[in-house]
Amino acid sequence: MWQWFHRLGSPRWFYQTSGKWLPWLGGITFLLLIIGLVWGLGFAPRDAKQGNSFRIIYIHVPASFLALAGYYVMAIAGAVGLIWKMKLADMVMKSAAPLGAALTFVALVTGAIWGKPTWGTYWVWDARITSMLVLLFLYLGVMALQHSYTSVDAANRASAVLSLVGMVNIPIIYKSVDWWYTLHQPATIKFTEAPTMHPDMFHPLLVMIAGFYCFYALVLILNTRSEILHRERRSSWVKDVVLQNQR
Amino acid sequence: MMHPIRRQRLFLVIFIVVAASLAVGLMTYALRDNINLFYPPSEIAAGDAPSGVRIRAGGMVVDGSVERARDSLFVRFLVTDGEAEVEVHYTGILPDLFAAGEAAVVTGELNEQGIFMASEVLAKHDENYTPPEVADAMNAAHERAQQSADES
Numbered sequence: 001m002w003q004w005f006h007r008l009g010s011p012r013w014f015y016q017t018s019g020k021w022l023p024w025l026g027g028i029t030f031l032l033l034i035i036g037l038v039w040g041l042g043f044a045p046r047d048a049k050q051g052n053s054f055r056i057i058y059i060h061v062p063a064s065f066l067a068l069a070g071y072y073v074m075a076i077a078g079a080v081g082l083i084w085k086m087k088l089a090d091m092v093m094k095s096a097a098p099l100g101a102a103l104t105f106v107a108l109v110t111g112a113i114w115g116k117p118t119w120g121t122y123w124v125w126d127a128r129i130t131s132m133l134v135l136l137f138l139y140l141g142v143m144a145l146q147h148s149y150t151s152v153d154a155a156n157r158a159s160a161v162l163s164l165v166g167m168v169n170i171p172i173i174y175k176s177v178d179w180w181y182t183l184h185q186p187a188t189i190k191f192t193e194a195p196t197m198h199p200d201m202f203h204p205l206l207v208m209i210a211g212f213y214c215f216y217a218l219v220l221i222l223n224t225r226s227e228i229l230h231r232e233r234r235s236s237w238v239k240d241v242v243l244q245n246q247r
Numbered sequence: 248m249m250h251p252i253r254r255q256r257l258f259l260v261i262f263i264v265v266a267a268s269l270a271v272g273l274m275t276y277a278l279r280d281n282i283n284l285f286y287p288p289s290e291i292a293a294g295d296a297p298s299g300v301r302i303r304a305g306g307m308v309v310d311g312s313v314e315r316a317r318d319s320l321f322v323r324f325l326v327t328d329g330e331a332e333v334e335v336h337y338t339g340i341l342p343d344l345f346a347a348g349e350a351a352v353v354t355g356e357l358n359e360q361g362i363f364m365a366s367e368v369l370a371k372h373d374e375n376y377t378p379p380e381v382a383d384a385m386n387a388a389h390e391r392a393q394q395s396a397d398e399s
Binding site for chain 2: 045046047048049050054057079082083084117118119120121124125126127161164165167168169172180181182183185186187188196197198200201
């Protein structure tokens with residue numbers, strides 16, 4: 001039962017297999033993002049109250065989704081690395097941190113740009129926005145820890161523990177708009193109810209969310225592959241790969 | 248069967264997550280009043296909100312309560328949460344999405360008369376998104392329904 005699990009943990013196996021997926025994943029990502037952007041920004045109807053400024057939702061919501069989901073990816077990879085000492089899991093954890101930080105940053109910036117014409121301010125210290133800023137600092141903290149140890153093992157252990165402790169922030173971000181009075185509105189897309197958005201506006205948003213999921217997977221795999229080459233640089237198979245590419 | 252050392256590390260991971268959740272959960276529970284961005288009008292009417300310090304109030308702007316001065320940017324309106332109303336006075340530019348029947352968050356101080364002297368007014372958007380044609384059709388249907396209700 002554990003066999004596939006341990007094979008997946010082999011960096012060499014992952015490097016070779018993921019190389020075959022990359023063109024497909026890249027093509028699907030490109031298609032989804034192009035369709036979603038043109039549909040959402042060009043053809044979806046404008047909002048009755050906000051006009052065209054609501055269209056930033058097509059970047060803001062997918063980026064926020066992946067900023068949250070990406071933290072689970074990082075924390076679970078960190079836990080697997082802690083428990084099974086799996087090298088690949090540590091590399092995934094390290095690769096997920098800058099990607100998640102970038103997506104969190106995009107979510108915060110697009111939210112601020114939307115907030116000015118809608119709310120009348122770029123920033124307010126409400127529970128949703130503040131907890132999202134904490135998420136950015138958690139990602140930056142993991143990145144900083146990775147660079148502050150000379151021993152790779154110590155860096156992995158420290159950042160895995162920080163990832164796990166920070167995981168408690170994710171449900172707080174998600175539920176903050178329901179638990180406290182905030183300026184940020186409650187979620188438009190809920191798991192249990194129909195979205196409070198017209199279908200003509202909602203369908204391009206779904207395409208963008210799917211596109212961002214693929215984009216996340218693509219960039220995470222690319223980051224992990226370069227991390228594999230870096231950490232395994234002394235092994236013979238990496239030398240073979242590099243020599244093959246030079247020819 | 249899991250290796251005993253791995254199982255021990257698994258329990259350590261679970262312990263870290265549970266302990267962190269517990270600590271943060273207790274902290275946010277203790278600080279829940281400070282985490283709320285604003286007071287609803289019912290808490291202000293009940294005297295739970297301090298007067299003379301900067302606070303925020305939030306709620307629905309009451310339909311037909313918005314009165315603008317002719318010669319200045321002064322505006323006054325009522326904010327409600329369905330239970331109580333608070334009168335807000337404000338001089339300045341209102342955000343585009345500020346309207347009667349929409350939610351707003353105001354920053355300022357309560358004076359002795361219980362009037363909220365606002366220095367900043369923010370519009371709070373809801374989670375609904377509708378195209379203009381659909382919104383117009385919905386409003387028209389709403390008016391028709393009200394008319395027929397009035398006639399009967």
